[in-house]
Amino acid sequence: LEQHEAPVVSMMMYANVGAAYEADGKTGIAHYLEHLAFKGTSRIGTRNYPEEKKALDQLDVLFDKILAAEAAGDQAKIAELNEQFKTVQAEADAYVEQNKFGQIVEQSGGTGLNATTAADATRYFYNLPSNKLELWFSLESERFLDPVFREFYKEKEVILEERRMRVDNSPIGQMVERFSEVAFTTNPYRRPVIGYQEDLRKATRADVKTFFDTYYGPSNLIAAVVGDVDPNQVKQWAEAYFGRYQSRTHPDQLVVSEAPQTETRSYTLELVSQPWYLEGYHRPGINDPDHVVYGMIDSILTGGRTARLYKALVEPQIALDIGSANGFPGDKQPTILLLYGLTAPGHTVEELAVGLEAELQRLQTEPVDTATLDRVKTQSRAGLLSQLDSNEGMASLLAEYEAKTGDWRNVFEEIQAIEAVSAADVQRVAQATFRPENRTVGKLISAGDSAPTDEAPTDEALEEA
Template identity: 60%
Template sequence: MTQLNRYILLYQHLTTQSSQNGWHFWKENRRISLIFPHFPLPTLHSLLSLLLGIAIWATIPSIAFAQTNAPTSIQPYLDRVIQQITEFRLDNGLKFIVLERHEAPVVSFVTYTDVGGADEPDGKTGVAHFLEHLAFKGTTIIGTKDYKAEKPLLDRLDQLSTQIKAAKKAENQIEVAKLQAEFTKLEAQAASLVNQNEFGQIVQQAGGVGLNAQTSADATIYFYSFPANKLELWMSLESDRFLDPVFREFYKEQQVILEERRMRTDNSPIGKMIEAFLDKAFQTHPYRRPVIGYDEDIRNLTRADVQQFFETHYVPSKLTIAIVGDVNPAEVKKLAQTYFGDYKAKPAPPGVTLVEPPQQQTKEVTLKLSSQPWYLEGYHRPSIKDKDRVVYDIIGSLLSDGRTSRLYKSLVQEKQIALSATGTSGFPGDKYPNLILLYALTAPGHTLDELATALHSEIERLKTEPVTKEELDRVKTQARAGLLRSLDSNMGMARNLVEYQVKTGDWRNLFNELEAINAVTTADIQRVSQATFTPENRTIGRILSNE
């Protein structure tokens, strides 16, 4: 596929009115974002998952979540889904997973890049997240009015940035001012050649919704949905994003990311604590570092650093693409070969080889901040590949998932010593051994010692008292419902398929989860709890109020 052909295809879509339905979906998506602008991401995800749950009853009316034979009751549905999945791998190593769903003329696309914050070199933290930002800036065709004129300006800006840093280090203020004046002038000239957000505009005008990306410690994921008749446009846009990227507006995004860090970490008590907590809990593994990066690292990153990281890690064999919706797998394969076939194969870099040594004693970190006191505890647990992964997730749910969890009922409702008590299992990622993290916010008039005592009491109960069948069944029901909700939408299915493919080696493992959940016993809960919740495996975090 030549650049000229790509340009012709893009031009055709840019000059064609998008469908009324596509425009309607985009408006509704925008309306939701306006209604919930200040919701934390996890809260909004939970809310949207709840709304999605309503729809599942229309497609799987026979599910009986409260019954122990629930996995059997929906197995025919899962079998039908599996039969509708096609997978293939291009010669360059790029893998596609395609699920046909013809109920509506829409398709969801997820490009899963098996590289995240854990893969960054020391001193370059935040580069994976930085690259995610720049992946929306376009190519030599998209996002520019005249790339031939733009390129020398971008190169000169890089030179000036290096010179400015050197002059600042030498404390030559006159030279800094001179170089900065030239930098500002050239940056304005480069900006005048940019077609702002053209990538997003193309997607929007063609009826696309949900254009976004996210970077975690484990991966970087790009995703959005299109009307079914825009399959080829997606192929063109997504392949160009990786075959012909231009990392323009680098210095503008650098300031955006620094502000993001200030908001989420530097000016957030719990953000500061999480960063310090991970640094304490992990001695050697890169899970100890923040995905957004350290402030100094972000400031010192260069466009060359991003380019090198991209060329090293964004190789075809590290990418897995899931396409779920109203598509023909044969057409997908043909178009994939046309648009992604030119993506040159390269040796994949080694993954993270550092292994976190077993923790030998309790670790503690305390911060004095302008905040109501918080109490945190974390315990090391195995990765998603471990045979007990579902047991760990069930334990996390028993302790900290929602208002029916043990911590909430004990600390918040009964003792009223906490305003909130919750947690998560698989933090900050689950590709490698990670943490079960539990945390609570003190209620006025109560202390962190009270929280610690109450939390330990609930942990000891798991170790010494078998969980009742009724409580275990309730948590299993919640786990099954959560999994099934995620499978009900095209996007949820696509994200799950690629994640299980990359992290466990086979997307089929996704469809074994219900059986695995059902197989968890009270003895499993007690066995894993006794092995995990030990003083030597514990990390404690405390936020003390400095007011």
């Protein structure tokens, strides 16, 4: 898409695969792959790839032996193999040119080099001066044509530490992970994007390669280029660089068959934390006609200081904070509208639940007033237009809508869909959704009188939970 306001270009490579596509027992592989995609190829990031490959292959063999020794409980053998592993790891490290991929991008004026893993997708993105755009085609095609997955075992420790920080040592992280497990029974959204600790520990480089070979074929990758570009030149470069890819069998579509919930599900965790309350309701995915209606409901309840839950719970100091995740943990499949709150000192999660229930009942019994509906429509339009106003936001949305809805043009149809939402739509969807049998409740109870306040989960943390 051409945007000639400044001589810069934003690029998004959208892999149409996320953690929801992993097999049970192999959680976290999509996230591993995101990390390893920055480690280079057989030509980028190595001083001597033939020799490095020998060491990498030897590490894989040793790790398999370590897992076997652990299964047998042979502590002496484990210690011996770990020493051998350290020696070979040092040999492999000697061939690595650290962060070579990132250095090439930065030396060419690139900014914002990053990636994210979610339930539905994995995104790789950065910006370049427009006269360096061909470099993106070269680097991006190379890293998904010839990945090496070097430094896998070192990255394993990074990811395990990331899990410890975000989940194992975080009360709200544990709370969110448990919520998915209770709310879903067969939907793969029940598993954490970051992966379970034991799966992460036992993962192998072969697991990553199998996942890559299955899901990173050309038919499952979507590239968006937005900025100061010549479309004809972009097409030529795309054919020259990505035309090197061999076609692969398109991966099977993810089939989700979650049975309708028939009664309220609930759980309680007792941890060293201030009390939190989570309440979520099943809702359809992004391709349902009522998708934008759920956005309106979310804004009515939690969209800033004028939102109903803020006025009902935060202003009277029943809650210190309230929030939501509309489409948790993804929205390509049937999903969850999640509402949460942190209780204020001297108040309980039960009080927060009562206040929340009153506002949900109000949505079902009273048509939303015109002023409120107009306000949330304005907020929704402004939020969408703000994202579309930047090269980065445009690239992200074009790729996402192409992947999730089948046509990137649908993002521009959402403005009209927002405008068409009526008070009757809001009431109808609220009545269909906010039913006790469709509800999952999570309570985080303080295990101590002086529990620290755990910060509210960010959108990124919820997406990766």
